[in-house]
Amino acid sequence: MDNLYSDSEAAKCKSNLDLRVYTSNLLGSNDELVLHGGGNTSVKGDIDGIDVLHVKGSGWNLADIKAEGFAPVRLDALLEMAKEESLSDSEMVARQKEAMMNSSAPNPSVEAILHALIPYKFVDHTHADAIVTISNTINGDEHIVKLFPNFLIVDYVMPGFELAHKIYELTKNMNWDEIEGIILHNHGIFTFDDDAKKSYTKMIDAVTKAEQFLDENATVEIVHKYVHSDCDIGRVVNTMGAYKGHEVHIAINQTPLAAFYASQPNLREFASRGVLTPEHIIRTKRVPLIMEDTDLIGGIERYIKAYTEYFNKYATDEVMLNPAPNYMIIKNLAVVSFGKSREEAKIIYDIVEHTMLAVLRADKLGGYKSISEKDSFAMEYWELEQAKLKK
Numbered sequence: 001m002d003n004l005y006s007d008s009e010a011a012k013c014k015s016n017l018d019l020r021v022y023t024s025n026l027l028g029s030n031d032e033l034v035l036h037g038g039g040n041t042s043v044k045g046d047i048d049g050i051d052v053l054h055v056k057g058s059g060w061n062l063a064d065i066k067a068e069g070f071a072p073v074r075l076d077a078l079l080e081m082a083k084e085e086s087l088s089d090s091e092m093v094a095r096q097k098e099a100m101m102n103s104s105a106p107n108p109s110v111e112a113i114l115h116a117l118i119p120y121k122f123v124d125h126t127h128a129d130a131i132v133t134i135s136n137t138i139n140g141d142e143h144i145v146k147l148f149p150n151f152l153i154v155d156y157v158m159p160g161f162e163l164a165h166k167i168y169e170l171t172k173n174m175n176w177d178e179i180e181g182i183i184l185h186n187h188g189i190f191t192f193d194d195d196a197k198k199s200y201t202k203m204i205d206a207v208t209k210a211e212q213f214l215d216e217n218a219t220v221e222i223v224h225k226y227v228h229s230d231c232d233i234g235r236v237v238n239t240m241g242a243y244k245g246h247e248v249h250i251a252i253n254q255t256p257l258a259a260f261y262a263s264q265p266n267l268r269e270f271a272s273r274g275v276l277t278p279e280h281i282i283r284t285k286r287v288p289l290i291m292e293d294t295d296l297i298g299g300i301e302r303y304i305k306a307y308t309e310y311f312n313k314y315a316t317d318e319v320m321l322n323p324a325p326n327y328m329i330i331k332n333l334a335v336v337s338f339g340k341s342r343e344e345a346k347i348i349y350d351i352v353e354h355t356m357l358a359v360l361r362a363d364k365l366g367g368y369k370s371i372s373e374k375d376s377f378a379m380e381y382w383e384l385e386q387a388k389l390k391k
Contacts, residue, residue: 001032001208005197016043017054017067019196020122026200028062033126033207035354036347037061038279039188042115042123043196044075047101051075053116057106058384071108072101078116082168087161089383110384113164119176120192122199127188127277130210133218133358135185136276138367144183147213148206152179156186156371158378159278181206186371187277218364220357224260236328239296240338243304243324249342251349253335261356263332267292271329274370276355278379283348284355286310286376288335289325300324314377321380327352 004026013019020043027033027041039062042055052072056062060069077099081087087095096108109115115123134143144153152170157163163184181202182190191202241248264270272287289303307323327337327348335352339345362368370376 001030001204001211003201003204004029005200007197010197016045016121016196017070019043020054020070021065021067023122023124023196023200024056024062024065027124027126027203028065031350031354032129033203034062035127035350036283038277039124039126040109040111040115041125042070042109042112044121047072050101052101053078053112055112055115056109058109060106069106071105071112073108073112073116074099074101075116078113081161082113082117082164084161084165087165089160092161093384110160111164113161114167114190117164117167117171118182118190118192120199121194122196123190123192124199124203125188125190126203126207127279128203128207128210129276129354129358130207130214131183131189132186132277133214133361134210134365135183135187136358136368136370137362137365138369139365140185140369143213143365144185147209148181148183150178150180151206152182154182154184156184156375158375158382159187160382160384214361218361220360220364222256222260224256224263236296236336239300240324243300244322244338246340248338249340249345251337251339251342251345253337253349253353254333255353257353257356258335259333261360262329262334267329267331271359273359273368274373274376276351276358276370278371278375280351280355281376281380283326283351285326286373286380288352289328290331291328292331299328310373310377314374315381318381 010019010022013022020041024041027039033039037059040056041062042053044051044053046052053075054070054072056065057069057071073096077095081092081095093107096112111125134140137143154166154170157166181192189203189206191199191206193199193202237248237250268290271290274286275281275284289299291299303325304323311320327335329335337345337348337352339348359368
């Protein structure tokens with residue numbers, strides 16, 4: 001992975017916040033690091049003598065975030081929250097808002113507490129494809145430990161307060177100088193430093209190491225010949241619109257990768273093993289609709305029945321989202337994403353595009369394995385992620 005940091009461009013930055021914007025944009029410009037609102041960054045400083053964490057505001061994209069996209073939050077308030085044994089989402093959000101130095105700033109990232117805990121000025125967090133591809137495997141623990149012996153490696157924990165408190169417990173007696181970063185299984189990677197360039201470079205170097213490992217151990221030869229299909233895309237749009245209850249826009253992926261993915265044996269089981277990184281689920285749902293015949297209505301009805309069973313299995317007081325699929329795979333042919341707008345359909349297209357290659361490569365390492373169905377439900381119906389989707 002190329003290191004895009006430019007000393008001459010960085011020299012134009014007049015403050016640490018300007019540097020934070022600059023390196024955040026560098027991270028966001030690479031879709032192999034973050035996609036559509038993913039990842040978050042922060043910088044610590046002071047305002048009128050008060051220690052403050054400027055952290056990415058919820059709903060902003062790293063690719064084009066500006067200084068106003070960072071929420072200034074009192075550092076002491078965030079550190080106190082990390083010590084709590086339990087903290088509801090609503091209480092966490094309320095306390096973070098109370099601790100903001102500017103009430104008109106965006107809501108702080110759900111990872112604000114974790115950023116506060118890391119005792120370095122600059123903190124970078126991405127959902128790098130190469131890292132999550134390796135960790136989302138049956139042997140992921142073994143591979144990650146060997147590749148990153150000097151990183152703190154954490155098993156999957158629900159993002160937000162639960163993750164922050166877990167890190168607090170793991171690190172309260174730890175010498176931070178002994179680790180180079182943090183890897184969260186099935187989620188992503190953190191790097192940090194008191195220097196913006198070094199923190200960014202640590203991210204690029206770690207992801208490059210993971211990419212090299214995949215190149216050496218998980219190459220995928222994409223071979224696919226065109227197969228005729230009787231699928232009527234116009235009928236798909238109209239039919240899906242009826243089940244969604246709104247106009248449907250689509251994005252059709254017929255690249256060699258999509259066609260190869262759609263031609264895998266045992267396609268239903270192969271393509272229904274969960275998301276690459278947890279926050280993707282609010283866009284894609286946990287699994288797609290798999291079409292192996294031309295019975296579109298029957299396929300949608302079966303999908304809705306299975307989704308309803310999934311919801312009823314884990315729901316407490318949640319209200320079920322629309323149970324129709326957000327994308328489908330047509331055997332031997334294509335992947336079709338559905339959205340309320342062309343932009344939403346393209347977002348799902350992009351997420352699935354990255355997921356497909358990751359799944360194929362992870363299988364070369366012993367088998368792809370996402371978070372559990374129960375954890376998937378918790379993310380899909382997490383009120384903080386739903387709020388992000390509404391934005």
